[in-house]
Amino acid sequence: MIYRKAAGIPILTSLISRTSSAFHTSIVHRRHLFDSRLMMSSYNNNDIKKDTTVYIEASSTSAADQSLKQQVFAMMSNAESQLSRYNMTKHNIVNIQSQILDINDMSEFNSAYEDYMVGVTHLPAQLLWQAAFIIPDGGDDDDTVRCSMSMIATNTKKDSVDTAVEAGKSPCKPNGAVLPFSPVVRCGDIAYLSGTLSAGAGM
Amino acid sequence: MISFAHYYVYLVHNLRTLSSQGGMNEQVIATMDRLGDWLNSVDMSWDNVVDVSTVLADINDLQSFNEAYGNYLANKNVKFCPAQTCFQPSGICGQDAGALCEIAAVASASPKVIMSKDKAVAMVEPKSGTYPFSPIIKSGKYAWLSGQLDTTGSNTIQQTQNLLVKVKKILDTAGLSIRDIVTITVIIQNKTDTDVVYTELIKFLGNDEDLPHISYVYPESLCLCALVEISFTCRTEGRK
Numbered sequence: 001m002i003y004r005k006a007a008g009i010p011i012l013t014s015l016i017s018r019t020s021s022a023f024h025t026s027i028v029h030r031r032h033l034f035d036s037r038l039m040m041s042s043y044n045n046n047d048i049k050k051d052t053t054v055y056i057e058a059s060s061t062s063a064a065d066q067s068l069k070q071q072v073f074a075m076m077s078n079a080e081s082q083l084s085r086y087n088m089t090k091h092n093i094v095n096i097q098s099q100i101l102d103i104n105d106m107s108e109f110n111s112a113y114e115d116y117m118v119g120v121t122h123l124p125a126q127l128l129w130q131a132a133f134i135i136p137d138g139g140d141d142d143d144t145v146r147c148s149m150s151m152i153a154t155n156t157k158k159d160s161v162d163t164a165v166e167a168g169k170s171p172c173k174p175n176g177a178v179l180p181f182s183p184v185v186r187c188g189d190i191a192y193l194s195g196t197l198s199a200g201a202g203m
Numbered sequence: 204m205i206s207f208a209h210y211y212v213y214l215v216h217n218l219r220t221l222s223s224q225g226g227m228n229e230q231v232i233a234t235m236d237r238l239g240d241w242l243n244s245v246d247m248s249w250d251n252v253v254d255v256s257t258v259l260a261d262i263n264d265l266q267s268f269n270e271a272y273g274n275y276l277a278n279k280n281v282k283f284c285p286a287q288t289c290f291q292p293s294g295i296c297g298q299d300a301g302a303l304c305e306i307a308a309v310a311s312a313s314p315k316v317i318m319s320k321d322k323a324v325a326m327v328e329p330k331s332g333t334y335p336f337s338p339i340i341k342s343g344k345y346a347w348l349s350g351q352l353d354t355t356g357s358n359t360i361q362q363t364q365n366l367l368v369k370v371k372k373i374l375d376t377a378g379l380s381i382r383d384i385v386t387i388t389v390i391i392q393n394k395t396d397t398d399v400v401y402t403e404l405i406k407f408l409g410n411d412e413d414l415p416h417i418s419y420v421y422p423e424s425l426c427l428c429a430l431v432e433i434s435f436t437c438r439t440e441g442r443k
Contacts, residue, residue: 186247
């Protein structure tokens with residue numbers, strides 16, 4: 001059951017760390033609490049908020065029987081669960097660094113992500129790459145976690161900009177693959193620019 | 204100001220004229236021009252860029268990337284190079300169609316704080332013969348440290364310890380403390396080394412219960428064959 005609830009573990013581990021008298025104690029405590037599959041997630045301090053800005057980490061649930069879309073939805077749901085602690089939602093996300101296990105999944109990943117983000121009128125900036133491995137790994141014999149995201153969210157209003165991309169209206173590559181990210185998101189003094197290529201092969 | 208329609212047409216044009224975009228220099232120029240357009244759309248320019256994340260299709264292209272990137276900044280009269288983190292992931296977007304690099308950036312409207320001349324923090328001017336990144340850029344309430352690595356250590360533990368010594372010196376010289384760190388990005392060559400890097404990081408952070416946000420990347424290769432690279436973002440008013 002713990003395995004199935006991996007998406008909720010980051011918050012749990014975070015709470016454990018904050019209620020322990022010493023962080024080293026909490027690490028040891030966590031190692032006793034969780035099996036090696038979940039220990040990986042305790043390397044992250046998943047969500048922190050400074051001023052108006054929240055930094056969070058979200059991975060998909062480790063489950064071989066889940067489609068990539070299901071993993072993306074689980075990951076985003078995990079992210080929104082963390083954001084809700086700060087009265088934020090997916091609308092507050094301004095920048096994302098995405099990792100996927102197979103770059104050939106990018107179209108499917110982008111499509112699922114865009115489906116989840118429907119309603120967001122100014123999609124976050126994004127940089128995506130293929131990672132050799134994604135944390136949490138769920139154990140050495142488990143490589144079913146196919147995507148993760150590191151996100152920045154803020155209460156500061158996104159500046160209105162002509163290039164903003166709305167979920168559901170993303171530009172497409174000639175093969176129909178969607179590109180669900182805004183080129184730039186500016187909030188107050190800070191602007192986040194999406195990863196881009198000259199070759200035009202995807203971004 | 205560029206319109207969405209302009210961006211879309213530009214994008215589609217690029218998609219169709221792909222594969223013949225030339226070598227690293229041409230790709231870097233085109234990519235940075237596009238980022239420049241995007242910066243202009245929010246009333247900024249390359250001078251406002253404080254932090255750059257670069258992923259390379261092949262880490263062996265690092266030198267040619269650095270030359271092209273540094274020359275571009277110099278040609279745009281950018282006074283100080285942004286901080287930068289660079290690595291080769293297992294794959295980048297468009298790699299099968301000839302993409303050699305992808306660049307993302309963070310920009311700040313606040314002026315960059317001029318650092319002391321101390322080598323640890325001296326801001327780097329883009330010119331030939333120098334690595335085109337500054338060790339740290341302070342702007343507004345935040346500071347961005349370039350990805351730090353060490354190649355003198357013979358294993359991941361030693362490299363982590365050595366690079367954290369460098370980070371401490373950068374922070375001290377820049378008037379920051381470990382408690383100002385808000386995010387850490389750890390890029391580790393071997394996933395089995397995660398535990399030892401994490402342990403060193405926790406020592407470095409002083410067993411603070413209020414840890415920074417930590418994220419992990421497992422790449423194909425790191426610059427200079429390093430085993431670990433770590434970048435930091437700080438909030439100049441403290442993490443608490």
